[in-house]
Amino acid sequence: MNAxxxxxxxxxxxxxxxxxxxxxxxxxxxxxxxxxxxxxFHKIARMAHPDLHRNGLTAAELELVTSAYATIANAYQSxxxxxxxxxxxxxxxxxxxxxxPATPSGAAPIQAGPQSAMSSRALVYYRKAELCLKRxxxxxxxxxxxxxxGTDPSSTFLRAALIEVESEARKAP
Amino acid sequence: xxxxxxxxxxxxxxxxxxxxxTGVEFxxxxxxxxxxxxxxxxxxxxxxxxxxxxxxxxLTEPGNVIHSAKRFIGQNIRAPLxxxxxxxxxxxxxxxxxxxxxxxxxxxxxxMPEISSHVLQYLKRCAERQLGTAIADxxxxxxxxxxxxxxxxTKEAGRLAGLNVTxxxxxxxxxxxxxxxxxxxxxxxxxxxFGGGTFDVSILKIDGEVFEVLASDGDFFLGGDDLDRAxxxxxxxxxxxxxxxxxxxxxxxxxxxxxxxxxxxCHLSDNDAAEGEIDGIDLPNGQVGSLSFSLTRLQxxxxxxxxxxxxxxxxxxxxxxxxxxxSAISDILCVGGSTRIPxxxxxLAEVFLRQPNVSINPDEVVAQGAAIQAGSLSGSITAxxxxxxxxxxxxxxxxxLIYGGGKPQTALVRPVLLDVNPxxxxxxxTGGFAEKLLDxxxxxxxxxxxxxxxARDNQTRVEIDCCRGESRRYAENEPLGKLVLEELPAxxxxxxxxxxxxxxxxxxxxxxxxxxxxxxxKQEAVLHVIGAPTGDIA
Numbered sequence: 205m206n207a208x209x210x211x212x213x214x215x216x217x218x219x220x221x222x223x224x225x226x227x228x229x230x231x232x233x234x235x236x237x238x239x240x241x242x243x244x245f246h247k248i249a250r251m252a253h254p255d256l257h258r259n260g261l262t263a264a265e266l267e268l269v270t271s272a273y274a275t276i277a278n279a280y281q282s283x284x285x286x287x288x289x290x291x292x293x294x295x296x297x298x299x300x301x302x303x304x305p306a307t308p309s310g311a312a313p314i315q316a317g318p319q320s321a322m323s324s325r326a327l328v329y330y331r332k333a334e335l336c337l338k339r340x341x342x343x344x345x346x347x348x349x350x351x352x353x354g355t356d357p358s359s360t361f362l363r364a365a366l367i368e369v370e371s372e373a374r375k376a377p
Numbered sequence: 378x379x380x381x382x383x384x385x386x387x388x389x390x391x392x393x394x395x396x397x398x399t400g401v402e403f404x405x406x407x408x409x410x411x412x413x414x415x416x417x418x419x420x421x422x423x424x425x426x427x428x429x430x431x432x433x434x435x436l437t438e439p440g441n442v443i444h445s446a447k448r449f450i451g452q453n454i455r456a457p458l459x460x461x462x463x464x465x466x467x468x469x470x471x472x473x474x475x476x477x478x479x480x481x482x483x484x485x486x487x488x489m490p491e492i493s494s495h496v497l498q499y500l501k502r503c504a505e506r507q508l509g510t511a512i513a514d515x516x517x518x519x520x521x522x523x524x525x526x527x528x529x530x531t532k533e534a535g536r537l538a539g540l541n542v543t544x545x546x547x548x549x550x551x552x553x554x555x556x557x558x559x560x561x562x563x564x565x566x567x568x569x570x571f572g573g574g575t576f577d578v579s580i581l582k583i584d585g586e587v588f589e590v591l592a593s594d595g596d597f598f599l600g601g602d603d604l605d606r607a608x609x610x611x612x613x614x615x616x617x618x619x620x621x622x623x624x625x626x627x628x629x630x631x632x633x634x635x636x637x638x639x640x641x642x643c644h645l646s647d648n649d650a651a652e653g654e655i656d657g658i659d660l661p662n663g664q665v666g667s668l669s670f671s672l673t674r675l676q677x678x679x680x681x682x683x684x685x686x687x688x689x690x691x692x693x694x695x696x697x698x699x700x701x702x703x704s705a706i707s708d709i710l711c712v713g714g715s716t717r718i719p720x721x722x723x724x725l726a727e728v729f730l731r732q733p734n735v736s737i738n739p740d741e742v743v744a745q746g747a748a749i750q751a752g753s754l755s756g757s758i759t760a761x762x763x764x765x766x767x768x769x770x771x772x773x774x775x776x777x778l779i780y781g782g783g784k785p786q787t788a789l790v791r792p793v794l795l796d797v798n799p800x801x802x803x804x805x806x807t808g809g810f811a812e813k814l815l816d817x818x819x820x821x822x823x824x825x826x827x828x829x830x831x832a833r834d835n836q837t838r839v840e841i842d843c844c845r846g847e848s849r850r851y852a853e854n855e856p857l858g859k860l861v862l863e864e865l866p867a868x869x870x871x872x873x874x875x876x877x878x879x880x881x882x883x884x885x886x887x888x889x890x891x892x893x894x895x896x897x898x899k900q901e902a903v904l905h906v907i908g909a910p911t912g913d914i915a
Contacts, residue, residue, distance in 0.1 A: 238700075245795075245820070246587045253793045254822065254883065255544075259756045274824035274880055281819040288700050357727045370704070 208260050211252050211269055218272035226279035238291065241283040248276055321361030326352040330362065333369075342373040381514035381543065381755040382504055383747030385551070386493060386531065388447040388574025388600060390714075391415045392744035393500040395508065396752030401555075401745045404504040412740055413503075417495045418442045419482045427499035435636070439467040439628045441482055443492050445602065448574055450489040451523075451530030454478040458598045465606055467628045490530050494537035501538060515540040516751035518743050520575040521547040522595040522799045524845065525857060525887045532884070543754050545884040548572075549579035550590055550796050551746030552712045556737060557583040558749055558792050564707045565591075567695075569725060569733065570743075571688060572713030574600040578692045580699045580706070589795040592699035592818045594691055601642070601715040604681050608638035611680065612655070616668050622661050630658060637670075645674045646717045678720045689724050698818060709733035712742055753791045795820050798881050805842040805851040807832050814879045817847070821885060826878035828894060835867040841877060843889060860889050866896065 218229065227234050232244045254270040261269065322330060329352035336344035349366040356362065382404070385392045390412045393404040403411040406428055418431035419441045426434065434442045445466060452459045453476045463470055463478075473479035473488070480487045497517075504512055517540075519531055528545055535542035546554075549568035556566070563584050570577040577595035581588055612634045616624045624630040637655040644651045652671045660666045678685075696703055709725055711733050716722065725733045797818045803811035806829070815825055831839065839862045846854030865873060874894035881887050 242582070242584075242589070246584050246589065249587055249589075249793050249795055253795075255754060256791060256793065258754060270822055270882075271824060274822045277820045277823040278825045281816055281823065285816070291700065353730055354727070357730065363730055367704070 211257060212265060214252060215269045215272035218275055219268060222275050226282035229276055229279035230283055236283060238287040241280060241287055245280040322359040323356040326356035326359060342369060345369050379514060379755050380508060380510060380512055381751035382512050383744055383751040384500055384515055384517045385744035385747055386517055387415055387572055388445050389415060391496055391500060392741055393504060394744045394748035396748045401748050404500055404507060406503060415496050416442060416444045417492050425495055427495050435632055436629060439632050443468055443480055445574055446489050446492040449478045450493055451527030452478060462598060467632060490534040490537055493534035497535055497538035497540060501540060513541050514543050514755055516544045516546060516747045517542050518548045518551045518747050519545050520595060521549050521577040521579055521593040522597055528884055528886050546747060546750055547796055548743045549577050550794060552710055552742045553581045553588055554749055554792055555742045555746035556710055561585055565705055566708045566710060567706045568710045568712055569716060570712040571715040572600050574602055576600060576688055578695045580695055586790050587793045590797045592695045593797055594695045596687060596691060599684060599687060603684060604642060605635050605638045607680055608642060609634040612638060612670060615670060620666055641672060645677050646719060649674050685721055685724055689728060692728055703729045710737060711735055712739050714740060797821060799885060800845045801847050802879055802887060803844055809851050811844060811849055811851045811854055815881060821881045822883045824878060824880040826876050829875050829877055830871050831873045832870055834870045837865045837867055838863050839875060841891060860891060862891050865893060
């Protein structure tokens with residue numbers, strides 16, 4: 205019953221140090237981003253979530269584990285709030301915790317003839333996006349592309365273009 | 378090995394399932410149906426009738442048929458939205474002690490948990506007959522935005538039905554579990570749960586066997602029933618125009634129009650127009666007439682547009698709460714019967730720029746998730762692979778689950794559900810402000826304590842008012858209850874330190890404790906919850 209002893213020792217350690225700052229409880233750096241905090245929390249949850257120990261522990265032991273886990277949950281929430289506040293100061297497309305969207309297979313490259321791939325109203329926005337791209341204004345281009353998609357949500361061409369620009373924006377410094 | 382039941386206790390329909398060695402098995406009614414109306418009838422001939430059979434009494438004895446009890450369970454009857462919902466029902470609800478709604482039918486008075494317990498008991502009986510074994514444990518699902526009192530009342534319903542409710546889980550989370558358990562994928566999904574009475578949206582991160590809810594929100598008084606009612610109002614207006622009388626004061630007639638409206642709604646999900654007649658309308662002159670109608674899908678969509686706008690607005694809010702762009706979501710699960718409406722799916726596709734996932738069965742996926750969680754909590758599931766959402770639609774033939782008795786083929790895998798606290802919890806401080814203690818969308822179980830002090834010299838009694846809601850002003854939030862600390866040592870103001878700790882357990886139920894820091898003397902106090910069932914009804 206190694207898992208049982210491990211989780212009880214862990215719970216004892218956490219319960220004895222409840223007043224530590226949140227990031228220390230979660231064992232992450234003080235200015236950890238969302239992904240780091242999340243990974244640390246998931247690791248603890250896999251090991252110590254009270255649901256996993258319902259059948260192996262006595263009621264008093266389970267209460268110890270629950271209390272320790274609940275403390276960690278609060279620490280995670282604090283770290284997450286801080287990470288979110290930090291992320292808001294950066295542009296949204298560089299925010300941590302946003303995985304890259306997969307490019308749909310068979311998506312048209314951005315240079316292909318756009319006239320046939322969307323409605324004429326969407327094309328107006330698309331042309332504006334092209335102008336933005338020429339100026340190097342990636343965020344402007346994304347906005348115009350999103351407007352275009354709003355006008356013509358069925359166009360896979362536009363979506364592929366948006367994904368391409370978004371990934372460009374991520375690469376840019 | 379004890380078998381635990383997973384129950385989706387819905388506003389209009391309920392569904393139950395068990396995780397068995399051959400996959401998820403649904404609990405069938407007497408006509409082999411998987412979906413059971415959450416209707417309880419107390420017919421004049423005596424007895425209690427539940428499910429599809431109870432629905433038959435709707436037209437003959439509308440006052441004796443209790444439906445939509447979920448809208449009132451654990452509610453304060455004086456809340457404005459509850460009062461509004463009361464206008465839509467045909468049975469009698471009166472105010473009981475502690476401001477809880479009490480059903481008065483024939484000569485009986487019953488609490489809402491009692492009504493729901495009849496539905497749970499019915500499902501339990503069906504399951505026991507089907508499996509040939511006694512069932513004691515159950516996991517029951519609740520809407521993600523259910524309050525503390527509503528959750529407590531739902532547990533109480535389970536207790537009255539003779540079930541040990543091992544866990545309450547949120548409906549969107551259950552759906553995500555059924556969809557993602559055993560797929561071993563890392564992805565972000567949105568669960569759009571638009572049912573008969575409630576509406577919820579959750580965004581989850583699936584990280585292997587870990588299901589973390591990132592954000593969740595909803596509207597407790599928004600569902601398919603509201604769409605039916607809107608359409609029934611149109612039919613009533615048509616009735617006034619064509620047949621020259623107002624059917625609205627007539628309970629039986631309005632029920633007939635509601636049933637007609639529901640049928641038209643469902644028909645318009647698959648067809649562009651609905652035309653026909655509603656027969657058997659009793660005219661004031663004693664004759665029986667019929668009302669013909671003709672409605673296109675576009676007209677219907679225009680009628681319900683406001684409701685759909687509201688769901689889309691909440692969806693965007695939840696994305697913002699999770700701090701995610703719509704493009705980061707890799708799948709959108711449609712749960713609840715109202716997601717069959719094409720306009721809903723189309724609007725969702727516009728938000729997420731991809732088609733929502735409609736391969737799951739919107740009526741059954743929640744019960745399936747509950748069954749998986751029930752099996753996991755009772756220890757009967759030790760390993761799982763490929764419990765795909767599609768199984769809810771197709772057969773129960775192949776078994777992704779390996780039972781406790783057998784040797785696990787793969788490493789020990791049990792789902793870890795990281796659900797969230799549905800609303801901000803706060804306490805009142807000097808000046809009428811609400812001091813936030815636990816955030817909305819914080820993971821549960823969670824515990825947080827803060828130290829407070831006294832405002833007056835020699836204060837020996839402190840009242841701690843707890844509330845839920847986002848406002849900074851206490852009065853603008855929904856009061857939850859009050860915790861009273863007495864016989865504190867008399868000290869100058871500001872000297873006494875009181876540590877208040879809030880714990881939200883894995884069922885989403887709040888526990889408050891307070892203690893005097895210096896003496897270390899813990900004053901456990903029970904939160905007095907307004908609207909909660911008190912056991913006795915005078």
